[in-house]
Amino acid sequence: MRRRALYKYFSEHELAEAFLDGKVLFRSLSYFRDYEDKKVRQDQNEGTAIFRPEGGLIVNNLTQGKTFTLPAGHAFESTVKLDEIFVFCLSRSFTDEIRERFQAVSCVEIVNTRIFCMRVEAALPAQATFPGPPGRTRIGRPVEYYQETESGNPRWALPEVIATSKLERYAWQDEFRLVFSVTHALQFERVVNRIVSGDSSKAQDAGEHRCYLVDIGSLRDICRLHEF
Numbered sequence: 001m002r003r004r005a006l007y008k009y010f011s012e013h014e015l016a017e018a019f020l021d022g023k024v025l026f027r028s029l030s031y032f033r034d035y036e037d038k039k040v041r042q043d044q045n046e047g048t049a050i051f052r053p054e055g056g057l058i059v060n061n062l063t064q065g066k067t068f069t070l071p072a073g074h075a076f077e078s079t080v081k082l083d084e085i086f087v088f089c090l091s092r093s094f095t096d097e098i099r100e101r102f103q104a105v106s107c108v109e110i111v112n113t114r115i116f117c118m119r120v121e122a123a124l125p126a127q128a129t130f131p132g133p134p135g136r137t138r139i140g141r142p143v144e145y146y147q148e149t150e151s152g153n154p155r156w157a158l159p160e161v162i163a164t165s166k167l168e169r170y171a172w173q174d175e176f177r178l179v180f181s182v183t184h185a186l187q188f189e190r191v192v193n194r195i196v197s198g199d200s201s202k203a204q205d206a207g208e209h210r211c212y213l214v215d216i217g218s219l220r221d222i223c224r225l226h227e228f
Contacts, residue, residue, distance in 0.1 A: 005111050006090040006176055009104035016106035016225060022217045024120060026178070029163060030082035030208035032089075043170065048079040049155045049162045052148040057195065070195070075148065078156035079192045083208040084185035085163050088120075092142065093174040094226075101172075105228055112222040113140070119216040120178060128180045129187075131160035143175040156193065160186050 010016040029047035051057075052075035060067050091098055094107065110116050117140045121130070130137040144165045146153070155161045163179050163186075184190060 004092055004113065005094075005109050006092060006113050006116070007094050007098075008090050008108045008110070009098060009102045010106045010108070011103050013106050013227070016108055019108055020218070020220050020223055020225065022215055022219055024088055024178075024214045024216060026086035026088045026180070026212040026214065028083045028208065028210035029080065029085050029087060031211070032087070033082060034209070043166060045167065047082045047085065047162060048077050049165060050148050050167070051076045051151065051153075051156070053151060054149050059195070070197075074195060074197050076156070077194050077196055078162065079194075080159040080162050081183070081185040081190060083210050084183045085159065085179065085181050086210065086212050087163065088178040090176045090178075091174050092176050097172060098174075099228060107226040107228070108219075109224040109226060110219070110222060111224060115222055116219065117178065119219075120214060123214045123216045124180060125182060127182055129182075129184075131164065131179050131186060139178045139180055140176060141179070143170075143173075143177055145171040157189050157191065159188075159190050162191070 008016075008019060010019070032043060033046040035042035052073070054072065056069040056072050057074040057076060058067065058069050090110070094109065098104070099107065117138065121128075121139050130139045131141055132138050141164050144161070145168045146155075146165060147168050155165060160179065164177050166173075166175070179186075
Protein backbone atom coordinates (compact mmCIF):
# COMPACT_ATOMS: atom_id res chain seq x y z
CA MET A 1 0.00 0.00 0.00
CA ARG A 2 1.32 3.43 -0.94
CA ARG A 3 2.13 5.56 2.08
CA ARG A 4 0.28 8.84 2.42
CA ALA A 5 2.27 11.88 1.30
CA LEU A 6 3.14 14.80 3.57
CA TYR A 7 3.14 18.48 2.65
CA LYS A 8 5.23 21.37 3.91
CA TYR A 9 3.93 24.85 3.08
CA PHE A 10 6.28 27.82 2.75
CA SER A 11 5.68 31.59 2.65
CA GLU A 12 9.00 32.14 0.83
CA HIS A 13 10.41 30.27 -2.18
CA GLU A 14 13.91 30.37 -0.68
CA LEU A 15 12.75 28.42 2.36
CA ALA A 16 11.27 25.71 0.17
CA GLU A 17 14.54 25.36 -1.73
CA ALA A 18 16.51 25.16 1.53
CA PHE A 19 14.21 22.37 2.71
CA LEU A 20 14.70 20.47 -0.55
CA ASP A 21 18.44 20.75 0.08
CA GLY A 22 17.90 19.01 3.42
CA LYS A 23 17.68 21.89 5.92
CA VAL A 24 15.01 20.84 8.44
CA LEU A 25 14.40 23.53 11.07
CA PHE A 26 12.76 22.31 14.27
CA ARG A 27 11.22 24.76 16.73
CA SER A 28 10.39 24.34 20.41
CA LEU A 29 6.73 24.12 21.37
CA SER A 30 7.07 27.48 23.12
CA TYR A 31 7.76 29.13 19.75
CA PHE A 32 4.38 28.06 18.36
CA ARG A 33 2.63 29.10 21.58
CA ASP A 34 3.85 32.65 20.92
CA TYR A 35 3.75 32.72 17.10
CA GLU A 36 2.23 36.00 15.90
CA ASP A 37 -0.17 35.21 13.06
CA LYS A 38 -3.67 35.78 14.48
CA LYS A 39 -4.02 32.19 15.70
CA VAL A 40 -3.46 30.51 12.34
CA ARG A 41 -0.31 28.67 13.43
CA GLN A 42 -0.20 30.25 16.88
CA ASP A 43 -1.77 28.16 19.63
CA GLN A 44 -1.68 29.71 23.10
CA ASN A 45 -2.34 26.22 24.48
CA GLU A 46 0.54 24.61 22.61
CA GLY A 47 2.08 21.89 24.74
CA THR A 48 -0.84 21.91 27.19
CA ALA A 49 -3.61 19.33 27.56
CA ILE A 50 -6.92 20.79 28.76
CA PHE A 51 -9.91 19.12 30.40
CA ARG A 52 -12.83 21.52 30.96
CA PRO A 53 -16.05 19.52 31.54
CA GLU A 54 -19.35 21.26 30.85
CA GLY A 55 -20.86 20.38 34.21
CA GLY A 56 -17.91 21.55 36.28
CA LEU A 57 -14.61 19.95 37.28
CA ILE A 58 -14.82 17.12 39.81
CA VAL A 59 -11.93 17.22 42.30
CA ASN A 60 -10.94 14.36 44.59
CA ASN A 61 -9.12 15.53 47.74
CA LEU A 62 -7.28 12.39 48.78
CA THR A 63 -5.87 14.01 51.94
CA GLN A 64 -9.32 14.91 53.29
CA GLY A 65 -11.13 12.03 51.63
CA LYS A 66 -13.60 14.41 50.01
CA THR A 67 -14.95 14.93 46.51
CA PHE A 68 -16.38 18.23 45.30
CA THR A 69 -17.25 19.92 42.01
CA LEU A 70 -15.81 23.26 40.93
CA PRO A 71 -18.14 25.58 38.95
CA ALA A 72 -18.32 25.37 35.15
CA GLY A 73 -15.38 27.10 33.51
CA HIS A 74 -12.73 25.49 35.67
CA ALA A 75 -10.23 23.24 33.90
CA PHE A 76 -7.47 20.79 34.64
CA GLU A 77 -4.33 21.53 32.62
CA SER A 78 -1.16 19.56 32.08
CA THR A 79 1.82 21.31 30.46
CA VAL A 80 5.04 19.80 29.12
CA LYS A 81 8.52 21.34 29.18
CA LEU A 82 7.83 23.65 26.25
CA ASP A 83 11.42 24.68 25.57
CA GLU A 84 12.78 21.11 25.61
CA ILE A 85 10.51 19.45 23.06
CA PHE A 86 11.16 20.22 19.39
CA VAL A 87 8.66 19.80 16.57
CA PHE A 88 8.64 20.09 12.79
CA CYS A 89 5.13 20.67 11.46
CA LEU A 90 3.75 19.29 8.20
CA SER A 91 0.29 18.51 6.84
CA ARG A 92 -1.27 15.36 5.43
CA SER A 93 -3.47 17.48 3.14
CA PHE A 94 -2.87 19.53 0.01
CA THR A 95 -5.72 22.07 0.00
CA ASP A 96 -6.48 25.63 -1.02
CA GLU A 97 -7.63 26.42 2.51
CA ILE A 98 -4.26 25.57 4.02
CA ARG A 99 -2.40 27.37 1.24
CA GLU A 100 -4.44 30.53 1.73
CA ARG A 101 -4.44 30.57 5.51
CA PHE A 102 -0.68 29.92 5.63
CA GLN A 103 -0.15 32.52 2.88
CA ALA A 104 2.00 29.94 1.12
CA VAL A 105 3.83 30.58 -2.15
CA SER A 106 5.33 27.09 -2.34
CA CYS A 107 4.61 23.62 -1.05
CA VAL A 108 6.94 20.63 -0.93
CA GLU A 109 5.25 17.25 -1.27
CA ILE A 110 7.14 14.48 0.50
CA VAL A 111 6.22 11.33 -1.38
CA ASN A 112 8.10 8.86 0.84
CA THR A 113 7.31 9.59 4.48
CA ARG A 114 9.18 6.58 5.86
CA ILE A 115 12.51 7.46 4.24
CA PHE A 116 12.11 11.12 5.20
CA CYS A 117 11.60 10.24 8.86
CA MET A 118 14.46 7.75 8.81
CA ARG A 119 16.84 10.36 7.44
CA VAL A 120 15.86 12.90 10.09
CA GLU A 121 16.24 10.37 12.91
CA ALA A 122 19.68 9.34 11.62
CA ALA A 123 20.88 12.95 11.56
CA LEU A 124 19.95 13.66 15.19
CA PRO A 125 22.34 13.08 18.12
CA ALA A 126 22.42 9.68 19.79
CA GLN A 127 20.72 10.98 22.95
CA ALA A 128 17.64 12.18 21.04
CA THR A 129 14.40 10.57 22.20
CA PHE A 130 11.17 10.13 20.24
CA PRO A 131 7.51 9.39 21.03
CA GLY A 132 6.36 5.83 21.56
CA PRO A 133 6.90 2.90 23.93
CA PRO A 134 10.45 1.56 24.49
CA GLY A 135 11.72 -0.30 21.46
CA ARG A 136 8.94 1.06 19.25
CA THR A 137 9.64 4.79 19.19
CA ARG A 138 9.32 6.85 16.03
CA ILE A 139 9.86 10.50 15.32
CA GLY A 140 6.66 11.17 13.34
CA ARG A 141 3.00 10.88 14.16
CA PRO A 142 -0.27 12.55 13.13
CA VAL A 143 -1.71 15.19 15.42
CA GLU A 144 -4.79 14.16 17.41
CA TYR A 145 -7.55 16.76 17.68
CA TYR A 146 -9.79 16.83 20.73
CA GLN A 147 -12.41 18.88 22.58
CA GLU A 148 -11.88 20.38 26.02
CA THR A 149 -14.87 18.46 27.37
CA GLU A 150 -13.42 15.01 26.57
CA SER A 151 -12.82 12.81 29.61
CA GLY A 152 -11.17 9.50 30.33
CA ASN A 153 -8.05 10.24 28.29
CA PRO A 154 -4.60 9.57 29.83
CA ARG A 155 -3.19 12.41 27.69
CA TRP A 156 -2.41 14.52 30.78
CA ALA A 157 0.44 12.21 31.90
CA LEU A 158 2.05 11.63 28.48
CA PRO A 159 4.24 14.48 27.16
CA GLU A 160 4.59 12.79 23.76
CA VAL A 161 0.80 12.73 23.37
CA ILE A 162 0.38 16.30 24.58
CA ALA A 163 3.02 17.43 22.06
CA THR A 164 0.99 15.86 19.25
CA SER A 165 -2.48 16.96 20.38
CA LYS A 166 -4.38 20.14 19.62
CA LEU A 167 -7.89 21.44 20.18
CA GLU A 168 -10.51 20.60 17.55
CA ARG A 169 -10.51 24.12 16.06
CA TYR A 170 -7.11 23.40 14.46
CA ALA A 171 -8.27 20.21 12.72
CA TRP A 172 -8.33 21.97 9.32
CA GLN A 173 -4.52 21.77 9.36
CA ASP A 174 -4.57 17.93 9.30
CA GLU A 175 -1.13 18.13 10.87
CA PHE A 176 1.65 15.58 11.05
CA ARG A 177 4.55 16.29 13.41
CA LEU A 178 8.12 15.17 13.83
CA VAL A 179 8.93 15.30 17.55
CA PHE A 180 12.11 14.81 19.56
CA SER A 181 13.91 15.92 22.70
CA VAL A 182 17.53 15.75 23.84
CA THR A 183 16.50 15.81 27.51
CA HIS A 184 14.04 13.67 29.49
CA ALA A 185 11.12 15.92 28.55
CA LEU A 186 9.20 13.13 26.76
CA GLN A 187 9.24 10.77 29.73
CA PHE A 188 6.06 9.76 31.55
CA GLU A 189 4.62 12.48 33.83
CA ARG A 190 7.27 15.08 32.97
CA VAL A 191 4.50 17.67 33.18
CA VAL A 192 3.22 20.49 35.38
CA ASN A 193 -0.42 20.18 36.43
CA ARG A 194 -2.76 22.93 37.60
CA ILE A 195 -6.40 23.85 37.99
CA VAL A 196 -7.45 27.10 36.33
CA SER A 197 -10.58 29.19 36.02
CA GLY A 198 -11.64 30.85 32.77
CA ASP A 199 -9.08 31.90 30.18
CA SER A 200 -5.69 30.43 31.04
CA SER A 201 -3.60 31.96 28.24
CA LYS A 202 0.09 31.92 29.06
CA ALA A 203 2.31 34.99 28.89
CA GLN A 204 4.71 35.03 25.97
CA ASP A 205 8.34 34.35 26.80
CA ALA A 206 10.80 34.64 23.91
CA GLY A 207 13.51 33.39 26.25
CA GLU A 208 11.96 29.92 26.01
CA HIS A 209 12.15 29.80 22.20
CA ARG A 210 14.63 27.28 20.86
CA CYS A 211 15.45 26.06 17.37
CA TYR A 212 17.34 23.03 16.11
CA LEU A 213 18.56 22.89 12.53
CA VAL A 214 19.07 19.40 11.14
CA ASP A 215 20.92 18.91 7.85
CA ILE A 216 19.89 15.59 6.32
CA GLY A 217 21.16 16.05 2.78
CA SER A 218 19.17 16.55 -0.41
CA LEU A 219 15.50 15.53 -0.34
CA ARG A 220 14.90 16.08 -4.03
CA ASP A 221 14.77 12.34 -4.71
CA ILE A 222 11.69 11.88 -2.50
CA CYS A 223 9.97 15.26 -2.92
CA ARG A 224 8.02 17.33 -5.45
CA LEU A 225 7.86 21.11 -5.46
CA HIS A 226 4.56 22.92 -6.05
CA GLU A 227 4.62 26.65 -6.82
CA PHE A 228 1.55 28.83 -6.33
